[in-house]
Amino acid sequence: MKSHKLLFASVLILISLLFSVKRVYATLVFINKQGELIVKVLSSEDTLELSIPRRDYLAVKEITQDTSDPEAQINLYKKDGKIELNISGKTGDESLDITNYQDEVIELEERAEIEKVTIELENDKFLIKQRSVVASTDYEININPKTAGISLKTPTGLKYLSILPRQAAETVLKSKLINKIDIKTRIPLNEEGGRELAYEVKGEKVINLLNIFNYSVPVSAKISAANGEVLQIQQPTWLKVFGFLFV
Numbered sequence: 001m002k003s004h005k006l007l008f009a010s011v012l013i014l015i016s017l018l019f020s021v022k023r024v025y026a027t028l029v030f031i032n033k034q035g036e037l038i039v040k041v042l043s044s045e046d047t048l049e050l051s052i053p054r055r056d057y058l059a060v061k062e063i064t065q066d067t068s069d070p071e072a073q074i075n076l077y078k079k080d081g082k083i084e085l086n087i088s089g090k091t092g093d094e095s096l097d098i099t100n101y102q103d104e105v106i107e108l109e110e111r112a113e114i115e116k117v118t119i120e121l122e123n124d125k126f127l128i129k130q131r132s133v134v135a136s137t138d139y140e141i142n143i144n145p146k147t148a149g150i151s152l153k154t155p156t157g158l159k160y161l162s163i164l165p166r167q168a169a170e171t172v173l174k175s176k177l178i179n180k181i182d183i184k185t186r187i188p189l190n191e192e193g194g195r196e197l198a199y200e201v202k203g204e205k206v207i208n209l210l211n212i213f214n215y216s217v218p219v220s221a222k223i224s225a226a227n228g229e230v231l232q233i234q235q236p237t238w239l240k241v242f243g244f245l246f247v
Contacts, residue, residue, distance in 0.1 A: 027040065027103070027104040027105070027106070027107045027118070028040050028085065028096075028098065028101065028104070028105050028106065029074060029085070029087070029105065029106045029107070030106075030107050030109070031074075031106070031107065031108045031109060031143070031145045031148070032109045033109045033110065033111035033112075035145045035146035035147070035148070036145070037072050037074075037087070037145045039087060071088075071089050071090045072087070072088070072089040072144075072145050072146070073087075073088050073089065073142060073143070073144060073145075074086070074087055074106065074142070074143040074145065075087075075088070075140060075141070075142050075143075076105065076106070076119065076126060076140065076141040076142075076143075077140035077141070077153070078124070078138075078140070082097050082099045083097070083098055083099045083121060083124075084096065084097055084098065085098050085105060098121070099121075101121060102121075103120070104118045104119070104120055105119050105120055105121060106118065106119040106143065107119075108143070108148055108150075111148060113148065114148045114164070115130055115131070115164070115166060116130070116131075117129065117130055117148075117150070117164065119141060122136070122186075124138070125137065125138060125186075126138070126139070126141055127186070128141070128150070128161075128164070128165055128189070129165070130164055130165045130166035131166060132183045133165040133166045133168075133169045133183060133187070134165065134183075134186050134187065135165040135168070135186070135187045135188075135189040135199060136186035136187065136188055136189065137152060137188070137189040137190065138190075139152040139153055139154055139189075139190075139191075140152065140153035141153075142158065149161075150164075152189070152197060152225075154191045154197060155191060155194070156191065156194065156195055159191075159197040159225065159226070160226070161197070161225050162225065162226050162227060162228075163199075163223065163224065163225050163226065163227065163228045165187055165189075165199065167228060168187065168199040168201055168223040168225070168228070169181055169187070169201055171223050171228050171230070172201045172203070172221050172223060172230075175221075175230060177205070177219060177221050177230070177233055177235075178201065178203035178204065178205055178219050178220075178221060179203075179204070179205060179206055180203050180204040180205075180206055180216070181201065181202075181203040181204075182202075182203065185202060187199050187200065187201055187202075188200045189225065192222055192224075192231055192232070196224055196226070196231060197224070197225040197226065198222040198223060198224055198225055198231055199222065199223045199225060200220055200221075200222050201220065201221050201222075201223060202218070202219075202220040203218075203219060203220070204216040204217060204218055204219065205217045205219045205235070217235065217236060218235075219233065219234065219235040220233075220234045220235075221233050221234075
């Protein structure tokens with residue numbers, strides 16, 4: 001009996017050890033509602049996985065905080081097949097290779113003018129998330145911590161993201177162009193027509209036919225990231241002509 005108890009205790013200890021060594025990821029950069037920039041410093045163990053040059057003096061719990069630099073900027077971009085995070089300000093700048101990072105890279109805390117926004121990596125894409133709505137883009141992302149302003153560097157220049165992913169989805173739903181969106185689907189965020197930065201929201205227009213059954217029609221809408229204007233609608237011709245009958 002004692003041997004069974006000893007074996008059970010040993011198994012519990014082994015399990016606890018396994019869980020204790022499991023890597024726990026956290027947001028690398030946190031921007032609070034005051035615009036203060038908090039940066040989690042990576043440990044030496046983390047640096048090996050992230051391909052960041054090893055620094056023996058880094059510690060897991062070490063955190064740096066900048067509460068006064070109005071010139072602070074955060075850039076997330078691709079370079080030479082890698083993804084880099086750059087934090088710059090009047091005191092200098094720091095770049096990290098975060099190609100293999102597996103959790104939230106940046107979190108913007110909710111404040112009066114903006115809902116919480118997080119930015120993550122997925123393969124070679126940047127994900128901009130608001131609650132359950134996720135936009136996907138290839139463009140470099142620039143963030144001003146003080147204003148919570150998010151800009152994308154497109155082929156035609158820097159474009160300010162006035163409309164965030166959740167707002168784009170809500171615009172489509174309120175317009176009744178689409179009444180069902182799959183929240184698991186990424187919303188592409190690209191430059192439309194070589195000049196307009198736009199979300200492509202895909203979903204379904206569910207039509208009730210004679211109160212007998214529902215018929216779903218695939219529809220997509222491109223929404224301006226600058227002002228929320230509906231730029232383009234892709235739907236069957238018959239729905240375009242007779243759509244008013246199903247509002």
